[in-house]
Amino acid sequence: MSAISEVASYWMEGAMRTLDAFRTGFGAPMDDPPPTTPSRIIYESGLVRLRHYEAVGTAHHTPVLLIYSLIKRPFILDLLPGRSVVEVLVKQGFDVYLIDWIPPRPEDKWRGFDAYVNQDIANAVRAIQIYSGVEQISILGYCFGALLATMYTALHGRNVKNLVTLTIPFDTSERRLPIEHLASAMPARSAQTIVDMYGNAPAWMIFSFFNTLAPTHHLLDKFVGAYRSSSRPGYIEMFRLFERWLHSDVPMAGKIFLETSEMSRENLLKKNAMKVGSTIVDLKRIVAPLLNVIGDRDDIVSPASSEPLPDCVSSVDKQNLHYPTGHMGAAVSSDALKRLWPQIGAWLAQRDS
């Protein structure tokens, strides 16, 4: 097959995938690929489905709770054997729990940070405490999940042994990336109009927004890239799974969409002015050891946005860990899985007892 016809076939496959996603809806949990690491659903309530992955060998005392972003399916953390964050942590002897967010339905539009943090995450942590018999757990949040994890730790700190934040969009006054410029340029009333029209922020809108940010990549370059790397073993399989994940957007509940929009515009979390329910999220109440992982080549959350977090908490044991990777590279690149995640695991293991 010639280069052009091969690229064209990848492009056509991608176009069909996108059209199909628009036609049938985006990230339905039942469309997830089969999980790589065996898990058991131990708890389900609200919009939380809690999965447990049992540690391999002798388990560390403190279990780890993974909180992923709300806008895409979390199967990216357990993609393929050898390309799975969950697998790496489990093999390092951690009992891993993952919040598999259930996509909000139209009737869930009332759900804001209060519902997600003080109900869903609080219930999930309570379930882990009961299931594992351990009082304090380590929490690892990714991207938007890192925001939720930080808020939970500030509000319910006594349940948290260690906090790891990955690529957290924390300081939203930083406007270095196109996404940050565009997000800040959107009028405040637009978010309200979206919620008035649709109830929740639709998945197709979120998908379109992120795809518009890198049109050349999504229209052409990723397919050319697939052709250029197609001879590498397992690359195409990985590419197809990653594409499936890219099309797994889920709606964002109306209230949390509005709150996120306002938080981002006013930089509320960094200013210690973010209100969750009736309580201000005071980051100075965070005393747990904090590891803040930053992707130096992140083009979704600029490193400058993540960097200030340790300065805003009261933890004595806190550090930024810079790693030369992109926003998703931290979860799926073989380099990150070989070098970054063992470091994160070692950091958690040192603070296990």
Add this chain to the structure above:
Amino acid sequence: MAKNGTEQANTNGINSGESQFTDELLKLAQALMPEPPSGAIKCIVEKKSDRELTEVGWKAYDKVVEVANNATNRLYSSPTFGQVLGTAIDTMLRVQRFNAAVTGAFFSALWPTVGLPTATEVEAMRNDVRALRDELREASAERQADEDYARELHDAVRSSIINSHDGDAAPRARKAGVHEVAVWSGWNGADHTEVSNDVGN
């Protein structure tokens, strides 16, 4: 013959005009490009092997993509573009909302007369489909949940929340992997008021 001669003369005239135009174009091209591209390509083809050619091709492609990406990033980083786009999206949303309202009001009486379902009926069907999907989801979740762990743990969490508020003994729990019944000693977590809305979901 005379006609032919005239035609020939005209054709020559046109050719001569074309020729002048082509010469001008060539001069312009030479002025803009020190070496015509065909010459450069021929030069590369003669000197380079297939593999080197492929590399040159990919380098050129990468450069084009880089230029396109930089241009897009510059455009998106421009505050003016952001404002224009933001306003345009907002206006579009408002127009769409208004159209939906007007269309809904206008056609709501028309659809039943031509035998088409109303928006409400379609929405009711969507709700049915959604309910079926939820049932399917719950059924598959239930199948995945080993024995009745999910329900049991849910009850335990629920009791723990209530008990932590009352200060009573906590429910029984299972330790992962051991499957033994442990006694829940209880500790403070989220306030009852914070979680009570969700208990029993």
